[in-house]
Amino acid sequence: MNFLRTLTIIVLLLFTSVSIAQQQNAQRLIHDLSGHLWKLQGTLPGRGMEEKFPEISYDHMGDALNWAPAQVPGDVFTDLWRIGRIEDPHFGRNSVKAKWVNEYEWWYLRIFNVPKEMEGKNIELNFEGVDYACDVYLNGTLLGSHEGMFTPFSFDITKLISLEQYKRGRNVLAVRLHPAPRRYSQVAGKKPAWHGDYWVDLVPTGIWKPVKLMAYDKAKIDQVYVETKVNLKKQSADLDIHLEIEHSGTVASNVELEIEVQGENFKSKVYKTTKTTSLKPGKNELKIPLTIADAKLWYPWDLGDQNLYIAKITVKNDNKVLDANDKLFGIRELKMEMNPGFTKQEVENPWTVMINGKRHFIRSGTWGGPPDIFFGRATKEKYQEFIRLAKSANFNNLRIFGWHPTEIEYFYELCNREGITVWQDILPIASLSLPKGEAYKKSLFADAISVVKQLRNHPCMVIIEGGEEILMTASDPVYNLNFMKELGEVVKPYSNLHYVPVSPLSDHVGIKLGFKPNESVHANGLFYSEGRINTEKFFNKQNFAVVPELAISSCPNVASIKKFIPENELWPPGPSWGHHWTDFDVFRTLNFDALNTEATGSMQEFVDATQIAQGVIFQYGLEYYRRRKPKSSAISICHFITFAPDMKWGIVDYYQQPKLSYDYVKRAYQPVLVSLEHERRRWLPAEQFEGKIWVVNDLYQDFKNCKAEIFFMDNNHKEVKRETFSFGDIKGDSATKFVTVNCKVPGKLGDKFYVNLSLKDVTGKAISENKYLLLVGDEKVDLPKLRAIGQEAISKKEKYGSHNYLRYFESLNGAAGVKQADEKQPFVKEFDNK
Numbered sequence: 157m158n159f160l161r162t163l164t165i166i167v168l169l170l171f172t173s174v175s176i177a178q179q180q181n182a183q184r185l186i187h188d189l190s191g192h193l194w195k196l197q198g199t200l201p202g203r204g205m206e207e208k209f210p211e212i213s214y215d216h217m218g219d220a221l222n223w224a225p226a227q228v229p230g231d232v233f234t235d236l237w238r239i240g241r242i243e244d245p246h247f248g249r250n251s252v253k254a255k256w257v258n259e260y261e262w263w264y265l266r267i268f269n270v271p272k273e274m275e276g277k278n279i280e281l282n283f284e285g286v287d288y289a290c291d292v293y294l295n296g297t298l299l300g301s302h303e304g305m306f307t308p309f310s311f312d313i314t315k316l317i318s319l320e321q322y323k324r325g326r327n328v329l330a331v332r333l334h335p336a337p338r339r340y341s342q343v344a345g346k347k348p349a350w351h352g353d354y355w356v357d358l359v360p361t362g363i364w365k366p367v368k369l370m371a372y373d374k375a376k377i378d379q380v381y382v383e384t385k386v387n388l389k390k391q392s393a394d395l396d397i398h399l400e401i402e403h404s405g406t407v408a409s410n411v412e413l414e415i416e417v418q419g420e421n422f423k424s425k426v427y428k429t430t431k432t433t434s435l436k437p438g439k440n441e442l443k444i445p446l447t448i449a450d451a452k453l454w455y456p457w458d459l460g461d462q463n464l465y466i467a468k469i470t471v472k473n474d475n476k477v478l479d480a481n482d483k484l485f486g487i488r489e490l491k492m493e494m495n496p497g498f499t500k501q502e503v504e505n506p507w508t509v510m511i512n513g514k515r516h517f518i519r520s521g522t523w524g525g526p527p528d529i530f531f532g533r534a535t536k537e538k539y540q541e542f543i544r545l546a547k548s549a550n551f552n553n554l555r556i557f558g559w560h561p562t563e564i565e566y567f568y569e570l571c572n573r574e575g576i577t578v579w580q581d582i583l584p585i586a587s588l589s590l591p592k593g594e595a596y597k598k599s600l601f602a603d604a605i606s607v608v609k610q611l612r613n614h615p616c617m618v619i620i621e622g623g624e625e626i627l628m629t630a631s632d633p634v635y636n637l638n639f640m641k642e643l644g645e646v647v648k649p650y651s652n653l654h655y656v657p658v659s660p661l662s663d664h665v666g667i668k669l670g671f672k673p674n675e676s677v678h679a680n681g682l683f684y685s686e687g688r689i690n691t692e693k694f695f696n697k698q699n700f701a702v703v704p705e706l707a708i709s710s711c712p713n714v715a716s717i718k719k720f721i722p723e724n725e726l727w728p729p730g731p732s733w734g735h736h737w738t739d740f741d742v743f744r745t746l747n748f749d750a751l752n753t754e755a756t757g758s759m760q761e762f763v764d765a766t767q768i769a770q771g772v773i774f775q776y777g778l779e780y781y782r783r784r785k786p787k788s789s790a791i792s793i794c795h796f797i798t799f800a801p802d803m804k805w806g807i808v809d810y811y812q813q814p815k816l817s818y819d820y821v822k823r824a825y826q827p828v829l830v831s832l833e834h835e836r837r838r839w840l841p842a843e844q845f846e847g848k849i850w851v852v853n854d855l856y857q858d859f860k861n862c863k864a865e866i867f868f869m870d871n872n873h874k875e876v877k878r879e880t881f882s883f884g885d886i887k888g889d890s891a892t893k894f895v896t897v898n899c900k901v902p903g904k905l906g907d908k909f910y911v912n913l914s915l916k917d918v919t920g921k922a923i924s925e926n927k928y929l930l931l932v933g934d935e936k937v938d939l940p941k942l943r944a945i946g947q948e949a950i951s952k953k954e955k956y957g958s959h960n961y962l963r964y965f966e967s968l969n970g971a972a973g974v975k976q977a978d979e980k981q982p983f984v985k986e987f988d989n990k
Contacts (some may be wrong), residue, residue: 183369187271189228191330196226196235198260201335210293210330214322220265227532230263231287233361234334236533245530246801246810248722248732251358258336258359266367271631274371275319278404281329282310285365287531288347289334295327297692304346304599305364306562306583307606329367336361341588344599348561348584352738353959354804355529365530365564372479375411375435375471376402376552380481381612382467384853385653386451386489388513391486393451397467399442401479403435407521410434412472415444419571420466420484422452454486454615456552457575458827458854459514463487464572465754466616486572486615488512492654495701497787502674506654506662507701509577509618515784515889516618516970517854518824519778520553520579521546521796523704524559524806525567529799536566541812542797543570549807550825551817552854555579555704555792557659558586560626560799562607575583579619579704579792581659582607582647588626589631589641599641599647612651620647622657625678628663637669639684658862659704678705680794682773687745687946690939691773692836695780702786706777707794708746710770710817711740711763712801712809719811720801727759728983731968734961738803740984741949742965746773749941752838752906752931755985770807772929778824779831782852785891793821823926827854828886830864830915830924833893839909840931846898851883851915852891859886861918864894869910870902871932876909881917907932 171700179208180503197220212219226235236242236257245251270279272731281294287305293296295318299311312709320326323466336345340351351357379400386393397415411433417601418426429446452463468482492506509516515620527538547552554571556563558581571578582604590596611617614729622640627633640657647655660666661675682694710715727730744754750772755765774793781791795805802810823829839860849864861884870875886892902909908931915924956963965982966974974980 193263194226196222230532277371284921293330308617345583375478377481380483518790520792524795524798549822680707705794710766728987767816771817792793867912871907
């Protein structure tokens with residue numbers, strides 16, 4: 157008898173301990189339908205319904221055997237390329253041959269079983285993102301439709317789903333993608349632009365985010381938002397944990413909420429709180445306070461550690477887990493301050509990002525991502541490598557502007573962990589006149605709220621914006637501006653992130669609309685100047701609080717070019733170069749400006765010259781803005797990457813290969829920067845060069861008893877002068893001009909000369925090194941030549957239009973006296989040295 161009693165107690169204890177363990181590790185029941193088990197078929201619009209695709213049954217596999225294999229998340233173009241139905245759209249001019257894809261509707265099919273653990277629960281079918289519009293069917297029944305690729309949507313399938321288990325699956329999910337939209341202005345904000353100056357107009361389409369089944373009992377945690385308030389003196393933080401809980405019952409129910417918060421990437425105490433409350437049917441909004449006594453703060457990588465916490469929320473009823481969820485977040489105090497040195501008539505908005513009381517000078521690049529415009533090719537490995545390269549180049553911020561989509565969750569998680577902040581346009585709204593219908597506005601505002609809710613827990617988020625260049629391009633800029641201001645008010649209740657209505661504010665249209673003249677600028681004028689101004693004269697006139705864009709283009713590396721340009725078009729450049737947005741005349745002007753040569757002698761020479769020119773110009777501009785600290789507080793090159801192989805903006809190409817310009821930006825973005833201010837890059841032979849040495853320190857760290865060395869070298873890199881200077885202490889968070897330097901310019905006209913700088917601390921360790929390429933030249937001779945090259949570009953654009961690359965190919969544009977393409981291989985005449 158005692159034995160049985162003991163055995164019973166042991167069993168009960170074991171059962172209790174297992175139950176408790178399950179409750180302590182309570183997780184939401186999720187079954188991910190993503191992967192390779194999808195099928196794809198395309199038809200002319202309407203044919204899918206005529207053929208009754210939604211009625212394909214789990215027991216009639218022959219109906220879908222001729223469908224193509226597909227992958228979710230992914231996209232139609234990638235699936236078709238993988239099976240050979242289209243050629244790689246990135247190669248040559250294949251993309252124009254694949255436009256037929258956008259004339260079709262595409263159907264995705266997935267047959268599946270429901271996990272047995274979901275039996276007896278409410279079951280939802282969740283789509284995290286579909287590009288762009290779709291109808292969803294389950295077991296032949298229409299669940300509903302959705303439009304807009306940035307908002308998740310779901311369906312309650314509890315009564316439709318079958319719990320029977322079959323070898324190949326019992327339930328049939330069919331998703332009809334509508335034919336892709338053709339006018340960006342009609343879907344702006346709900347889908348990114350598929351055209352521009354580094355892509356042609358294939359319109360991506362597909363199921364680009366995961367599809368999942370989710371099961372819960374009566375109560376579902378829809379939203380978790382951890383709002384943090386930091387007490388820097390006490391090193392503590394007060395959390396307000398905002399919850400949205402959906403109660404599926406018909407009467408109110410009492411539940412117990414359990415919340416646990418602890419360090420996710422470091423060891424910490426587990427902070428717990430509970431709350432008993434009554435949930436009414438439908439949506440319930442709750443706020444639960446919790447104090448973290450010893451808060452470990454999150455910083456950008458150059459200001460501190462990237463401490464992350466995880467909040468685990470469990471909803472129980474009578475000790476039964478109804479639902480569970482968790483949310484990764486960081487604790488940090490984010491404030492915006494005014495930039496010193498401007499009057500209220502010049503700048504009236506705060507532009508300095510302060511994180512935990514420290515100035516975050518933004519060294520950024522526009523994230524021209526995702527890693528591929530076709531989401532099926534944008535792998536996690538590519539995200540990892542691009543983020544690694546950004547941090548390696550000393551970026552502490554990435555800006556996602558209105559030409560590009562809100563990114564996948566993994567991107568923001570990488571930024572959280574690597575300490576790279578994000579400056580984010582909420583939705584892709586760029587360069588257009590916004591539709592004026594109220595339905596569009598209402599729908600877009602709802603999408604914006606959804607996106608802000610998705611982003612707001614990420615500590616990497618520092619600034620959100622409304623629209624990109626939509627004042628300068630709009631037929632009704634007043635309407636666009638009011639729209640963006642209203643958007644800011646709509647999202648304001650859902651996040652404390654600083655909101656900027658448009659970028660830039662201080663273009664000629666923005667100033668007419670009331671913005672101050674020195675707020676923000678897109679410093680792209682040098683690229684578009686067609687040789688009418690040179691690098692130094694352009695930048696030395698700049699006086700702005702922030703520069704969200706600075707654009708200069710270059711070619712990818714030769715090895716990369718060979719991957720997407722056909723062999724017979726490599727050199728002299730053939731039409732595929734033009735198709736991939738090569739501005740040949742712009743490159744000639746930039747090459748001449750930076751290097752005093754157009755560099756058209758060979759493919760390697762030309763490619764290297766474009767990359768060096770991009771690097772030299774970026775270096776000059778970035779260091780100019782950084783020396784203005786704290787009057788200026790942010791600078792972003794345009795771009796860091798682009799999402800397709802092109803001859804345009806990035807300093808890392810589509811194949812994850814850094815260009816030569818990457819190293820120039822890496823030097824200019826050193827957190828501690830020794831910098832040579834020089835008003836000119838061209839100096840006459842034997843003229844007395846003069847420059848000023850600065851040190852810019854973005855770190856909150858002092859460096860004691862520092863010394864600087866400067867080396868002047870001639871065209872052959874032979875040293876002609878060396879000097880050493882004692883700078884004393886370099887203060888943290890500072891920009892200081894220390895000394896003026898001089899040197900007799902070595903060499904003859906047409907040569908180059910070089911300057912190297914080294915800053916060392918008291919131990920002799922180098923804390924910053926820099927180098928510069930300068931020209932032995934005569935501005936009175938060279939600058940007119942620069943303008944003459946630019947005038948050729950202007951004349952061609954006036955005749956053919958700025959986006960018609962056939963202007964470069966006489967054998968394709970019907971030029972008089974020239975053999976046409978059916979007789980002669982097209983090439984750019986300025987590059988034919990035979």
